Structures are given as C-alpha cells and as structure tokens.
Amino acid sequence: MEHKHSEKKMNVRLKIWRQEGPKTPGKFEEFSLSDILTDMSFLEMLDVLNEKLIHEGKRPVEYESDCREGICGTCSLMISGQAHGPNRGATTCQLYMRSFDNNELITIEPWRAKSFPVIRDLVTDRSSFDRIISAGGYVSVKTGPHADANAILVAKDLSDRAMDAAACIGCGACVAACPNASASLFTSAKITQFALLPQGHPERSRRAIRMVDQMDKEGFGSCSNLQECEAACPKKISIQNITIMKQEYLKAAIAADFRAGMGSADGGA
Amino acid sequence: MVPFKRLFSSSLGRKYLMGASGLALVLFILVHLLGNLTFYSHNGDATNAYSAKLHSLGLLLVVAEWGLFAVIILHIYMAFQVTYRSKVARPIGYDSLKSKGGPTKSNVTTRNMIYTGIVLLVFLIIHLKQFRFGPDLEDGYTATVNGVMVDDVYRVGVETFQNVGWVAFYVFSMFFLGFHFRHGFWSMFQSLGALNPRWSKPIHAMGLIIAILMAVGFLGIPIYLHVTQGGVQ
Ligand code: SF4
Ligand code: FES
Numbered sequence: 001m002e003h004k005h006s007e008k009k010m011n012v013r014l015k016i017w018r019q020e021g022p023k024t025p026g027k028f029e030e031f032s033l034s035d036i037l038t039d040m041s042f043l044e045m046l047d048v049l050n051e052k053l054i055h056e057g058k059r060p061v062e063y064e065s066d067c068r069e070g071i072c073g074t075c076s077l078m079i080s081g082q083a084h085g086p087n088r089g090a091t092t093c094q095l096y097m098r099s100f101d102n103n104e105l106i107t108i109e110p111w112r113a114k115s116f117p118v119i120r121d122l123v124t125d126r127s128s129f130d131r132i133i134s135a136g137g138y139v140s141v142k143t144g145p146h147a148d149a150n151a152i153l154v155a156k157d158l159s160d161r162a163m164d165a166a167a168c169i170g171c172g173a174c175v176a177a178c179p180n181a182s183a184s185l186f187t188s189a190k191i192t193q194f195a196l197l198p199q200g201h202p203e204r205s206r207r208a209i210r211m212v213d214q215m216d217k218e219g220f221g222s223c224s225n226l227q228e229c230e231a232a233c234p235k236k237i238s239i240q241n242i243t244i245m246k247q248e249y250l251k252a253a254i255a256a257d258f259r260a261g262m263g264s265a266d267g268g269a
Numbered sequence: 270m271v272p273f274k275r276l277f278s279s280s281l282g283r284k285y286l287m288g289a290s291g292l293a294l295v296l297f298i299l300v301h302l303l304g305n306l307t308f309y310s311h312n313g314d315a316t317n318a319y320s321a322k323l324h325s326l327g328l329l330l331v332v333a334e335w336g337l338f339a340v341i342i343l344h345i346y347m348a349f350q351v352t353y354r355s356k357v358a359r360p361i362g363y364d365s366l367k368s369k370g371g372p373t374k375s376n377v378t379t380r381n382m383i384y385t386g387i388v389l390l391v392f393l394i395i396h397l398k399q400f401r402f403g404p405d406l407e408d409g410y411t412a413t414v415n416g417v418m419v420d421d422v423y424r425v426g427v428e429t430f431q432n433v434g435w436v437a438f439y440v441f442s443m444f445f446l447g448f449h450f451r452h453g454f455w456s457m458f459q460s461l462g463a464l465n466p467r468w469s470k471p472i473h474a475m476g477l478i479i480a481i482l483m484a485v486g487f488l489g490i491p492i493y494l495h496v497t498q499g500g501v502q
Binding site: 112177179180230243 | 274275276279280281282283284285350351352354355356357358359360361362363364365366367368369370371372373374375379380382452455456459460461462463464465466469
C-alpha cells in the first residue's frame with residue numbers, strides 16, 4: 001500500500017546571528033529556504049540550510065545538538081526572542097516547523113549572557129554551569145559495598161519534588177530568557193534536588209554557600225522575581241526551587257558565620 | 270566576624286535586604302494611608318489632630334523617621350546594585366526578547382521597577398519638601414485642636430492642591446506607586462524565601478488588590494481637596 005503524500009511544504013526566511021569567534025564582532029545574516037516540510041524539526045531545517053551552504057562552498061551555521069529528544073540540554077537557540085522557540089515545556093530539538101507560518105521571518109540568536117560567551121555563531125560556552133555544579137552539586141559517597149535499597153526511607157512528596165528539580169537538563173534557557181540573565185533557576189534546581197533528600201543533608205549548607213558563591217562569581221545577573229525562567233524552562237522547573245535555595249542559603253550563611261566566629265573553617269559542612 | 274557579611278556581598282543576600290526593606294516600606298505606606306484618610310473628612314480637625322498625635326510621640330517619632338530614612342537608602346542602594354549587576358550580565362542584548370507567557374510575571378512595569386522607583390524617589394523628595402519640611406507653626410499655619418495650638422498641615426494640603434499641576438503630579442506618581450507595589454508586594458515574599466506554592470497565587474492577587482486600593486486611596490486625596498476646597502482661602 002502506498003502512502004499518499006499529504007505533507008505540506010513551506011518557505012522560511014531566516015535571520016541568523018553569525019560570529020567567527022569569541023573575540024570577533026558578529027552580525028545577522030539572512031537566508032531563505034523553500035520547500036521545507038512542515039513536519040520537519042527545527043534542527044532538521046537548519047541541517048537543510050547547512051547542506052545548502054556547504055554545496056555553495058560557504059561556511060555552515062554552527063549550532064549545538066546531541067540527543068535530539070529533549071533530554072540532554074545541549075540544544076539551545078533563541079528563536080524569535082523566545083528560548084527554545086514558541087512552545088512551552090519543549091527544547092529546540094522538540095520544535096517542529098509547523099509551529100511557524102509560511103514565509104515567517106525567524107530570528108535565531110545564541111543565548112546572550114556574559115557568562116555564556118559565544119564560541120561561534122549560535123554556539124555558546126556554558127561551562128559556567130559546570131563550575132557551579134563542581135562547586136557543590138553532588139553528594140559524597142564512600143566506596144565499598146553499597147547500601148541496601150530503601151535503607152533510608154524518603155517521604156513520597158519529598159522524593160517527587162526532588163525528582164521534579166532533578167529534571168533540569170542544564171540547557172541554560174532560564175538564563176537566556178531572564179531579562180536579568182540570572183542563573184537562579186538552574187542553581188536552585190541543583191541545590192534543591194539534594195536539599196530535599198536525606199542523602200543530601202550532610203553537605204547541604206556547604207553546598208548552598210559554595211554553589212551560590214560560584215553563581216555570583218560567574219557574573220550572572222540578579223533575580224528580580226519575574227518568573228520568566230519558569231515560563232521558558234523546557235522542563236517547567238518551578239521557581240519554588242528558588243524559594244528553597246533562599247532558605248537553604250540563609251540558614252547556611254548564618255550558621256557558617258557563627259562557625260567562622262568560633263574559629264573553624266569557612267563554609268564547612 | 271561580621272555575621273551579616275554575606276547579606277551585602279552575595280546576590281541572594283541583596284535580595285533578602287531588598288525584600289526586608291520593601292516589607293518595612295509597605296508597612297509604613299499602609300499606616301501613612303490610614304492616617305491620610307483623615308483628609309477625607311469635611312474639615313481639617315481630624316488631620317491636624319492626627320498630626321499633633323504623631324508629633325506628641327517625640328523621640329519615638331524621631332527614631333521612626335531616621336529608621337525609615339535608613340530603610341529607604343538601603344532599598345535604593347540595593348536596587349541600583351541589582352540593576353547594575355543585571356545590566357553587565359548581558360553586555361550584548363537580543364534583537365528581540367519575547368515573554369513565553371504561562372507563569373511569567375514579566376511585563377513592562379515589572380521589568381522596570383528601577384524606573385518606577387526613580388519616579389517615586391523624585392516624588393518623595395518633593396512630597397517631603399512640601400509637607401514634612403513645608404510651612405508650619407512658625408509660618409503662621411496654626412490650627413486649634415481641643416484647645417491646643419498645633420500645625421495646620423491640613424491647610425498645607427488644601428493650598429498645595431489648589432494648583433491643578435500638583436494634583437496631576439500626585440495622581441501620576443500614585444500610579445507609579447501602584448505599579449511598583451503590584452510587583453513589589455508579591456516579590457518581597459519571594460525575595461525573602463517565604464513563599465510556598467500554595468500562598469503564591471493568593472499573595473500575588475492580594476498585591477493587586479492592595480495596590481489598587483492604596484493608589485486610589487492616596488490619589489483621591491488631592492482630587493478630593495481640589496474639588497471640595499479648591500476655592501477656599
Ligand atoms: S532550569 Fe530549566 S531552563 Fe534552566 S537549565 Fe535547567 S532545564 Fe534548562
Ligand atoms: S539536543 Fe538534547 S535536549 Fe535538544
């Protein structure tokens with residue numbers, strides 16, 4: 001049996017940020033593509049563009065992707081002013097051309113933040129997130145025979161909330177969409193996923209202080225409670241995590257200052 | 270060891286201070302509004318009696334005034350810190366930045382708290398000049414309350430608002446107070462880490478209601494005085 005081709009086609013006009021390297025100034029370049037299938041993914045459309053550019057002997061547009069199924073956090077892209085495009089709760093790789101109008105002009109920009117410097121075109125260096133994680137986004141576990149499963153009981157509501165926080169894929173859309181370029185949502189999700197679980201408790205104050213201090217050191221902006229991060233987050237991470245981060249940090253900062261006052265090491269667990 | 274070092278030097282610390290100073294200012298403004306409702310009575314007795322009562326607090330009033338001054342300075346200082354840090358955090362802006370809707374609170378007023386704040390600062394300076402440091406007993410603005418001679422602050426109000434320009438300026442400023450308050454009220458709870466998801470929506474709604482009541486309560490005074498007392502004196 002033969003499938004009848006009912007796929008619709010569309011034309012797209014693209015305005016894409018081009019930048020040779022971190023130090024060179026960039027500018028927008030316009031392209032147009034015809035006969036793009038509406039059921040193509042956004043990244044497939046960019047692949048079509050790049051093939052065309054390569055055939056013409058031009059430099060393809062650099063952008064990032066890996067899993068292409070919304071779980072790795074590699075894809076980014078500010079699409080017509082919205083992080084990961086117009087749909088809520090989805091990454092750029094989960095965006096399809098049917099979300100756009102025929103002949104619509106689509107602007108594509110990299111995440112813009114001092115702490116996410118552009119490497120080339122649409123690719124940014126997001127290692128500032130890695131440094132926030134290395135500062136405390138882990139639990140230390142002794143090696144040796146592993147503990148029995150469920151030896152430590154965890155309340156269902158807490159494990160659910162920790163799991164919700166752990167859904168963060170570290171894509172950086174929260175920073176990109178935030179009018180202040182704040183990394184509060186990401187950092188708070190990474191603090192909360194441990195703060196709510198007993199396994200995370202021994203290091204909780206050290207974790208909160210070190211991760212927040214690292215976030216500040218990286219030069220992210222200041223949160224002004226606009227909640228745009230939650231709107232843009234492909235995993236719909238809630239700003240309730242920011243509330244928990246505030247509580248964790250306040251408790252930890254007061255405790256750490258008291259300990260320092262008694263002469264022990266700064267920010268110790 | 271300074272136990273509050275981190276309050277001033279960390280991004281979260283600045284938010285606690287912003288929220289705490291905001292809370293103090295909200296409480297002050299609400300009390301101020303309650304006092305000012307006396308302007309809606311048919312003559313100046315209630316207003317002047319209220320003002321005399323405040324003055325009779327003596328040292329307590331002085332402490333409250335200086336405390337309030339310190340809180341305002343702190344709020345402004347933190348506001349500039351927060352705004353400046355966010356500006357440098359994004360040296361190259363977007364060609365376009367569009368909200369994704371949903372739970373967002375981002376709009377032209379919430380993104381520009383610094384500007385509504387600056388308008389309020391200008392208003393505050395003028396307002397203090399007109400009323401706190403305006404004409405008093407020594408300039409012959411006297412009234413008698415229960416047989417005692419007191420400042421006639423009511424007359425200052427009446428005279429100021431005979432001028433349509435001042436009425437317009439006050440009304441305009443109170444719109445900004447409303448917008449600033451609308452985001453600030455909910456925001457101060459969030460900044461202090463005191464919101465759980467169950468309260469978030471009710472508190473946000475409450476902020477809107479209080480913002481409207483407050484703005485209307487305040488901006489009605491100049492209009493009321495202008496309309497009812499416009500021709501007096
Ligand atoms: S909080 Fe959401 S938007 Fe931010 S990095 Fe994690 S998944 Fe991406
Ligand atoms: S490429 Fe992995 S989330 Fe989009």
